[in-house]
Amino acid sequence: xxxxxxxxxxxxxxxxxxxxxxxxxxxxxxxxxxxxxxxxxxxxxxxxxxxxxxxxxxxxxxxxxxxxxxxxxxxxxxxxxxxxxxxxxxxxxxxxxxxxxxxxxxxxxxxxxxxxxxxxxxxxxxxxxxxxxxxxxxxxxxxxxxxxxxxxxxxxxxxxxxxxxxxxxxxxxxxxxxxxxxxxxxxxxxxxxxxxxxxxxxxxxxxxxxxxxxxxxxxxxxxxxxxxxxxxxxxxxxxxxxxxxxxxxxxxxxxxxxxxxxxxxxxxxxxxxxxxxxxxxxxxxxxxxxxxxxxxxxxxxxxxxxxxxxxxxxxxxxxxxxxxxxxxxxxxxxxxxx
Amino acid sequence: xxxxxxxxxxxxxxxxxxxxxxxxxxxxxxxxxxxxxxxxx
Numbered sequence: 001x002x003x004x005x006x007x008x009x010x011x012x013x014x015x016x017x018x019x020x021x022x023x024x025x026x027x028x029x030x031x032x033x034x035x036x037x038x039x040x041x042x043x044x045x046x047x048x049x050x051x052x053x054x055x056x057x058x059x060x061x062x063x064x065x066x067x068x069x070x071x072x073x074x075x076x077x078x079x080x081x082x083x084x085x086x087x088x089x090x091x092x093x094x095x096x097x098x099x100x101x102x103x104x105x106x107x108x109x110x111x112x113x114x115x116x117x118x119x120x121x122x123x124x125x126x127x128x129x130x131x132x133x134x135x136x137x138x139x140x141x142x143x144x145x146x147x148x149x150x151x152x153x154x155x156x157x158x159x160x161x162x163x164x165x166x167x168x169x170x171x172x173x174x175x176x177x178x179x180x181x182x183x184x185x186x187x188x189x190x191x192x193x194x195x196x197x198x199x200x201x202x203x204x205x206x207x208x209x210x211x212x213x214x215x216x217x218x219x220x221x222x223x224x225x226x227x228x229x230x231x232x233x234x235x236x237x238x239x240x241x242x243x244x245x246x247x248x249x250x251x252x253x254x255x256x257x258x259x260x261x262x263x264x265x266x267x268x269x270x271x272x273x274x275x276x277x278x279x280x281x282x283x284x285x286x287x288x289x290x291x292x293x294x295x296x297x298x299x300x301x302x303x304x305x306x307x308x309x310x311x312x313x314x315x316x317x318x319x320x321x322x323x324x325x326x327x328x329x330x331x332x333x334x335x336x337x338x
Numbered sequence: 339x340x341x342x343x344x345x346x347x348x349x350x351x352x353x354x355x356x357x358x359x360x361x362x363x364x365x366x367x368x369x370x371x372x373x374x375x376x377x378x379x
Contacts, residue, residue, distance in 0.1 A: 045358070
């Protein structure tokens with residue numbers, strides 16, 4: 001399964017090249033039906049796959065424990081690479097069905113708070129010290145990952161708590177989406193137990209861990225070393241296309257429903273994936289390969305730094321020639337945005 | 339009869355549906371070898 005999503009799509013990217021075409025952003029919603037449908041049907045398919053496999057694997061008398069976990073490694077790659085990515089598309093939409101599907105998908109990988117973190121923290125504070133998932137220059141993935149696991153949960157909870165406080169409500173109020181997160185996650189863990197006992201729970205948690213690892217690898221790549229200019233006293237410039245890494249590789253953009261057109265996603269977060277636009281190198285930094293190759297490189301920090309650090313330095317010269325001291329940006333020592 | 343325009347719209351969206359191929363693939367993987375669940379009784 002990892003071979004499928006990583007190697008095969010790396011090869012397909014190599015063979016198929018780039019897709020630099022842009023759809024008309026004013027395309028009516030009705031024309032996007034077949035594009036939207038794939039994100040809508042994904043949750044039931046993923047749910048059945050996870051729990052049917054838990055049931056069959058734990059009933060099997062011949063399947064070894066190692067084989068079972070190997071299989072659920074593949075399930076985690078699917079529920080992370082595709083499931084969380086589709087939940088990301090769905091959570092940005094305004095209708096209730098899509099938002100619910102996003103919550104259900106995230107609960108199936110025990111990472112429900114990603115919705116709060118992404119919408120309330122990441123989009124608002126990307127490229128600043130207040131966004132946990134903006135990887136700092138020279139920060140290796142293995143340092144980034146535990147930091148993000150801890151900080152994004154805290155920042156997501158604090159963001160929801162602050163929003164409730166502005167409406168005069170305590171964090172314990174039923175309007176806090178964390179209640180929904182905990183309930184849905186608890187239901188899925190209970191279902192895993194009912195179908196497969198403790199081994200079922202272990203397999204469920206294992207695929208969730210693999211999925212979260214996939215997500216955070218992607219988060220690591222998307223903004224590595226890219227920072228918004230500090231204007232003084234906790235004020236930062238607005239988010240611009242230059243603050244995201246992009247890849248126009250055709251095959252991986254099919255798989256990832258154009259997530260790699262990341263600058264435009266930050267410009268118009270609710271723009272549906274078929275309408276996301278490409279930017280030229282003059283406006284937005286481009287990765288040398290698609291995300292599948294880059295995630296593999298991110299797992300080897302010396303290789304990652306060798307590929308990316310010169311690109312970050314070139315990006316700094318291109319967009320911020322006036323900044324001479326990058327140390328406060330590298331160290332995350334600038335004041336948090338207000 | 340399905341209008342041609344509808345078919346054309348579907349055809350344009352089709353590459354994004356390739357991720358669905360992962361489901362039969364994982365079922366195939368699960369069914370491999372003597373320990374595969376497709377053989378279990």
